[in-house]
Amino acid sequence: MGYYPDWLGYDFPPTKIDFRRFDWIDFAFAVPNADATLSWDDPSAPGLLDKLVSTAHSQGSKVKLSIGGWTGSKHFSALVATNHSRETFISNIFEVYISHQLDGIEIDWEYPGHAGSSSNEFDGNDTANFLLFLRSLRASLPSGARITAAVEPKPFVDSTGRALEDVSEFAEVLDWILIMNYDLWGSSSHPGPNAPLYDACGNSTQPSGSALGSYSAWTNAQFPASKLVLGLPSYGYISSSIARNLRARSKPTNRHHHHSTTLKIASGDGDSDGQIQFRDLISQGALSPTGDKTRYYSSHGFEQLWDSCSCTPYLRSPQSKQVITFDDPTSLGMKAAFAKQTGMLGVNLFDVHGDTDDWILVDAIR
Structure with missing residues (x-):
């Protein structure tokens, strides 16, 4: 569905x-x-x-x-x-x-x-x-x-x-x-x-x-x-942050889904919605494909991390001060x-x- x-x-x-x-x-x-x-x-x-x-x-x-x-x-x-x-x-x-x-x-x-x-x-x-x-x-x-x-x-x-x-x-x-x-x-x-x-x-x-x-x-x-x-x-969310670990305590956000936010790899941050689609993480260079269609590696200054508490991935860029939470x-x-x-x-x-x-x-x- x-x-x-x-x-x-x-x-x-x-x-x-x-x-x-x-x-x-x-x-x-x-x-x-x-x-x-x-x-x-x-x-x-x-x-x-x-x-x-x-x-x-x-x-x-x-x-x-x-x-x-x-x-x-x-x-x-x-x-x-x-x-x-x-x-x-x-x-x-x-x-x-x-x-x-x-x-x-x-x-x-x-x-x-x-x-x-x-x-x-x-x-x-x-x-x-x-x-x-x-x-x-x-x-x-x-x-x-x-x-x-x-x-x-x-x-x-x-x-x-x-x-x-x-x-x-x-x-x-x-x-x-x-x-x-x-x-x-x-x-x-x-x-x-x-x-x-x-x-x-x-x-x-x-x-x-x-x-x-x-x-x-x-x-x-x-x-x-x-x-x-x-x-x-x-989709995921772009946040202005340099945090290495995700917060475990839930903070509900609104569900006003629209066109995704443009990812600024070198600088910038997420807006009040801050959403970005998985396809855009790839097209804008935060994720790059590997030989395995189910796996991607991080690029353009992002490192890919795994939150074991929620079993979800996230990207972190100290240079652009961004954290991107998403699903893969x-x-x-x-x-x-x-x-x-x-x-x-x-x-x-x-x-x-x-x-x-x-x-x-x-x-x-x-």
Whole structure:
């Protein structure tokens, strides 16, 4: 599985995706408005979605529409709060589902019961209302439609803000959930891992903030492993730092994914987002290929190091005062192996364009 954001249309059209490597593609994002309609960040998005669907279907793959996202979750709370608002919202989702010949819907609400972005509305009844909404959505969409949710590493919260101990009712209505095990640490003067596999050193302030931690949190809350999908990043973060060791304590960052930051090898730093795709680490010279397609060596003044606490690599350049936390074929392969060993349904890469043209990352996790 992989995400295809609407901002890729100009540089990476759907015809460049090797659909033989993907069962599902999630098109991101449709944005809910206050009046329960859906809008798009880019006016070309509806046409791009149609092109994605037709190309995917011609090659045996399926497409879900992801609704919401970090900056698109402002109105979810109000839209699921009453019977009337839920019915109106679902009617508009149904119309988009049919008109674009979709195979499923993903709800990426960040987050029920508490705000991701500071502008997001939230209410103590969000989680209960979300369940009612999902049940109605299930009853309204065609029987073959897949309904999924993108979730944070810990389970949904109750009216007091505490993680629920039993989310089994959500498992009854959702086909699967995608655990967003990335952005645990963003661009920072004290860098930390973007997507930890483990908290192997046992000193994270977010015990659920790793592949193992999130798996344990959701399965302990009665969500079956067979309906869990592990989210994997094809990007990392640039930080202004000369630190040799990564911080172990998680510092959540925002999930506002856009075009990646330009890497300045000789000087410069990461901005407030500070994201850089794996393909750009190669094209801009921080990583160079070896004879082994799964391994790269550092170059242009960077040294490549390994954080044994999180099982992730990072690059360090004392000259440019940069630390780059990222994932490579080895670390992503380890996370994919973990997902398989624990009985999870699969993995999902955000996003497909972050990989190389010959799909090094995707092949490492397949």
